[in-house]
Amino acid sequence: MTSVLYDVPGPKARRVSLIGSVVGSVLILGLLAFIVMTLAQQGIFEGRRWAIFTRADVWTLLANGIGATLSAAAIAAVIAFPLGLMLCLLRISLVPWIRIPTRVVLEFLRGMPVVLMMLFVLLVFGTTPFIAVIAGLVLYNSAIFAEIIRAGIQSLPKGQREAGLTIGLTSFQSRMLIELPQAVRRMMPSLVAQLVVLLKDTSLGYIVAYGELLRAVQVMADFLGNAFLFPIFFVAAAIYIAINIVVSRIAVWIERRGSKKTAGGVAPAMIRTGLEGAGNDPVAQNIVPGPEKK
Numbered sequence: 001m002t003s004v005l006y007d008v009p010g011p012k013a014r015r016v017s018l019i020g021s022v023v024g025s026v027l028i029l030g031l032l033a034f035i036v037m038t039l040a041q042q043g044i045f046e047g048r049r050w051a052i053f054t055r056a057d058v059w060t061l062l063a064n065g066i067g068a069t070l071s072a073a074a075i076a077a078v079i080a081f082p083l084g085l086m087l088c089l090l091r092i093s094l095v096p097w098i099r100i101p102t103r104v105v106l107e108f109l110r111g112m113p114v115v116l117m118m119l120f121v122l123l124v125f126g127t128t129p130f131i132a133v134i135a136g137l138v139l140y141n142s143a144i145f146a147e148i149i150r151a152g153i154q155s156l157p158k159g160q161r162e163a164g165l166t167i168g169l170t171s172f173q174s175r176m177l178i179e180l181p182q183a184v185r186r187m188m189p190s191l192v193a194q195l196v197v198l199l200k201d202t203s204l205g206y207i208v209a210y211g212e213l214l215r216a217v218q219v220m221a222d223f224l225g226n227a228f229l230f231p232i233f234f235v236a237a238a239i240y241i242a243i244n245i246v247v248s249r250i251a252v253w254i255e256r257r258g259s260k261k262t263a264g265g266v267a268p269a270m271i272r273t274g275l276e277g278a279g280n281d282p283v284a285q286n287i288v289p290g291p292e293k294k
Contacts, residue, residue: 084145
């Protein structure tokens with residue numbers, strides 16, 4: 001079976017691709033070897049530099065930083081997603097005096113740096129660093145979530161909404177029962193990527209003196225000295241990567257469960273709602289499928 005998007009590569013193209021892959025792999029391995037050799041010459045891999053991770057106080061400080069990072073990210077995500085959903089519904093409202101101000105607010109929040117919003121909340125309202133970090137993350141990410149979900153809704157065929165209105169659903173019911181579940185499922189990769197960005201943005205909390213993971217790493221580096229700078233930041237980077245991988249895997253699991261529930265539960269609920277809303281409307285009653293007669 002041939003592809004309609006591109007021609008199947010011939011022997012010469014496959015040979016060129018193989019040579020390019022081999023050359024690229026050799027260059028990457030050479031660069032990695034050069035980096036490792038340079039670090040080894042500087043004594044980075046000496047045992048004494050990594051022995052600090054056998055100390056309980058080091059891991060206690062790291063654990064406190066990880067806990068602060070995860071708590072700020074979790075609370076911000078739990079608040080930002082529903083807020084973004086609400087802003088999305090206001091942004092796509094058919095009423096101009098609701099839609100236009102919401103668009104202005106979203107553009108303002110998207111254009112503001114996260115760290116500036118954290119500093120504004122901290123200095124103007126006199127809150128704690130924890131509240132300032134969460135507020136900055138919520139304000140920015142709710143706007144991004146709203147635009148991601150709106151893009152998902154706009155990518156759906158217009159017939160989805162028209163079908164919902166035809167079977168007797170209100171405009172709000174069509175949004176919630178038909179369009180939003182499909183939009184969220186369709187935009188799940190972008191939502192997951194934004195959750196990872198939210199988690200990484202917690203590192204900006206060190207500017208407002210919030211004790212997240214990066215702040216803990218900086219405190220350890222200042223206390224232990226520059227000789228232990230690379231091991232500390234290497235372990236912190238590994239922790240960030242591990243957390244992001246776990247978040248991505250959890251999101252994939254939620255997406256799969258959501259797809260199964262949507263396939264089994266949303267359509268029947270939509271039909272039941274349509275039957276209730278159809279009333280005596282003969283057109284809607286004919287469109288909504290009834291029980292099969294034997």
